[in-house]
Amino acid sequence: MGSQVKHEDAAKTKSRAAESNIRPLMGNEAIARGIWEAGARLAAAYPGTPSTEILENVAGYPDGEIVAQWSTNEKVAFDVAAGGSFAGVRSACVMKHVGLNVAADALMSQTYIGVNAGLVVIVCDDPGIHSSQNEQDTRIYAKLAQVPVLEPSDAQEALEFTRLAFEISEQFDTPVIVRSTTRLSHTRSAVLMGERADVPVKPFNEAPAKNVMVPAHARQRHPELFKREAALAEYFETSPLTKWEKGSKEFGVITQSVAYTYVKEVLPEASVLKLAASHPLPENALREFCASVKRVFVVEELEPIVQTALKAMGIAAEGKEWFPRDGEFSPELVLRGFEAAGIVEADEHEEVVTATPIARPPVLCSGCPHMTSYLALRAIDARVAGDIGCYTLAAIEPLNSIDTCVSMGSSIANAVGMAKAGLNERPIVATLGDSTFLHAGIPPLIDAVYNNANITVIILDNHITAMTGGQDHAGTGKTIRGTEAHRVDFEQICRATGVEWVKTIDSYDMGTMYRTFREATEHRGVSVVISNRPCVLDPVKIMGPALRVNGAECIACQSCMNLGCPSLTWSDEWHDGHHKVQIIESTCIGCTICAQVCPSNCIQPVEA
Ligand SMILES: Cc1ncc(C[n+]2csc(CCOP(=O)(O)OP(=O)(O)O)c2C)c(N)n1
Numbered sequence: 001m002g003s004q005v006k007h008e009d010a011a012k013t014k015s016r017a018a019e020s021n022i023r024p025l026m027g028n029e030a031i032a033r034g035i036w037e038a039g040a041r042l043a044a045a046y047p048g049t050p051s052t053e054i055l056e057n058v059a060g061y062p063d064g065e066i067v068a069q070w071s072t073n074e075k076v077a078f079d080v081a082a083g084g085s086f087a088g089v090r091s092a093c094v095m096k097h098v099g100l101n102v103a104a105d106a107l108m109s110q111t112y113i114g115v116n117a118g119l120v121v122i123v124c125d126d127p128g129i130h131s132s133q134n135e136q137d138t139r140i141y142a143k144l145a146q147v148p149v150l151e152p153s154d155a156q157e158a159l160e161f162t163r164l165a166f167e168i169s170e171q172f173d174t175p176v177i178v179r180s181t182t183r184l185s186h187t188r189s190a191v192l193m194g195e196r197a198d199v200p201v202k203p204f205n206e207a208p209a210k211n212v213m214v215p216a217h218a219r220q221r222h223p224e225l226f227k228r229e230a231a232l233a234e235y236f237e238t239s240p241l242t243k244w245e246k247g248s249k250e251f252g253v254i255t256q257s258v259a260y261t262y263v264k265e266v267l268p269e270a271s272v273l274k275l276a277a278s279h280p281l282p283e284n285a286l287r288e289f290c291a292s293v294k295r296v297f298v299v300e301e302l303e304p305i306v307q308t309a310l311k312a313m314g315i316a317a318e319g320k321e322w323f324p325r326d327g328e329f330s331p332e333l334v335l336r337g338f339e340a341a342g343i344v345e346a347d348e349h350e351e352v353v354t355a356t357p358i359a360r361p362p363v364l365c366s367g368c369p370h371m372t373s374y375l376a377l378r379a380i381d382a383r384v385a386g387d388i389g390c391y392t393l394a395a396i397e398p399l400n401s402i403d404t405c406v407s408m409g410s411s412i413a414n415a416v417g418m419a420k421a422g423l424n425e426r427p428i429v430a431t432l433g434d435s436t437f438l439h440a441g442i443p444p445l446i447d448a449v450y451n452n453a454n455i456t457v458i459i460l461d462n463h464i465t466a467m468t469g470g471q472d473h474a475g476t477g478k479t480i481r482g483t484e485a486h487r488v489d490f491e492q493i494c495r496a497t498g499v500e501w502v503k504t505i506d507s508y509d510m511g512t513m514y515r516t517f518r519e520a521t522e523h524r525g526v527s528v529v530i531s532n533r534p535c536v537l538d539p540v541k542i543m544g545p546a547l548r549v550n551g552a553e554c555i556a557c558q559s560c561m562n563l564g565c566p567s568l569t570w571s572d573e574w575h576d577g578h579h580k581v582q583i584i585e586s587t588c589i590g591c592t593i594c595a596q597v598c599p600s601n602c603i604q605p606v607e608a
Pocket residue numbers: 046047048049096098099102132133388389390391408432433434435436437460462464465466467468
């Protein structure tokens with residue numbers, strides 16, 4: 001009896017221990033955990049929503065176990081990780097979907113090389129464009145690069161698939177993509193965590209014919225990709241990762257990633273073939289599944305990758321007829337699709353009540369140092385080629401002063417093209433942030449000088465990557481783990497490219513800013529202005545006394561309102577048929593920009 005009690009105690013302790021390893025993790029935290037558990041020793045990334053928290057969480061593990069570093073852009077991050085793989089340590093790089101465009105050149109050759117130690121590329125897609133410039137589907141890249149793409153459907157799988165990705169990478173000598181999406185990356189669910197694998201460092205693989213991609217070697221390597229792809233397809237044929245959940249023979253659903261969870265919620269009893277990867281596809285499993293049901297549906301977010309493959313196999317699969325090719329899926333959307341397809345009766349479900357929230361356009365922060373540059377650019381009537389960062393908000397009211405925005409780093413070369421095309425009736429100005437300049441702004445600046453373009457470049461240096469939540473970069477002087485690092489000197493970089501006219505100004509000094517912009521745009525050739533002030537969310541931000549409007553003297557001219565500062569609101573008082581202005585003192589950081597643009601001098605510090 002006594003020993004039995006002890007037994008129970010031991011069992012309870014064991015199950016409590018297992019329970020204590022269960023945590024509610026965000027998909028991104030689970031991916032970071034998967035990288036660490038896989039025994040990876042190197043991870044590099046460039047921030048981008050929805051992927052940013054992955055490297056931030058990797059950096060939470062001890063430095064002695066895994067190197068974590070922000071790279072200047074995604075191609076650099078990819079190449080750093082590939083370098084780690086060459087050196088024999090499991091390595092990962094992390095990026096958002098558009099980051100893979102930047103890294104694609106390296107991926108398309110690394111795929112010929114394969115790996116030494118495991119090489120995993122984590123890419124987070126953004127169906128629905130919550131925070132991106134487009135909603136491209138990474139699975140197409142996987143097909144193009146002939147590499148597997150693992151698609152977890154919840155946080156538990158995010159951890160497990162990431163771990164597994166390193167195994168697959170080494171077993172099949174291939175980079176492996178793990179694809180998340182915004183919904184998975186940012187949703188929390190219970191995850192059973194494991195231990196960190198102890199993976200020995202491999203020696204460098206002395207194999208120039210494999211590692212050096214010159215034409216003679218690449219020609220030899222290309223056929224290897226076909227063999228590898230076939231072997232991977234076979235792996236997914238037989239792996240329990242490809243899961244057949246049997247149900248009615250009337251119809252069957254093929255799905256993967258978070259779409260799987262929506263299908264299970266809407267049709268819990270249906271026949272489902274859950275794929276772990278949309279590339280390479282397990283053709284026999286697909287054929288067998290499709291033959292077992294009368295109608296086949298493919299529920300996949302974004303592109304019809306699996307549906308098209310089935311059609312090429314001669315299988316009449318339905319999918320994009322009922323589920324859209326753009327936007328993010330949800331259980332409601334999947335339900336509506338099956339309803340339209342005649343699978344679910346319209347009255348079989350309760351009416352879904354959707355509440356439309358009041359539209360609240362995004363705004364720059366109170367005292368954001370970017371505001372002044374765009375006010376000044378409007379005043380000099382500049383044609384502005386914009387870029388990607390917080391400052392892109394200047395494209396909308398009230399600043400309304402950006403004419404184009406394409407992709408990271410496009411602004412400078414767009415401006416060069418406009419100038420060369422003869423669009424010269426207004427000054428042509430490119431604006432981009434410090435992180436964006438380092439990411440992809442330097443080659444086009446060199447191009448501008450080399451080709452003697454008549455443009456002005458404004459680098460909005462707020463000492464941080466603000467848009468994605470405040471990450472460090474080579475211009476901040478700190479690493480991801482907070483240690484001191486060399487700080488890039490933006491003026492010196494510009495001068496080294498050959499720009500002769502370079503000035504740094506204080507973003508909060510409006511008078512100097514107007515004069516400097518005018519001077520810069522009158523200069524023939526390339527001029528650069530560095531508008532310099534830390535982001536208001538940076539820990540070193542300036543916090544002056546809040547400002548207050550003296551209502552009696554406000555002439556309701558609305559000059560300050562053109563800034564779009566959220567601390568400025570209309571008051572209940574009127575002047576000449578227009579609202580006077582007041583300041584929300586609790587959010588005002590005392591930057592004084594509004595006081596500087598006030599013609600009646602009615603804005604003063606609260607203490608004065
Ligand atoms: C290729 C690519 N990588 C990453 C991103 C995500 N992203 C958008 S803007 C930005 C950088 C913003 O920093 P910065 O240029 O310094 O401007 P700030 O937001 O600080 O004003 C990043 C990383 C992206 N849109 N595209």
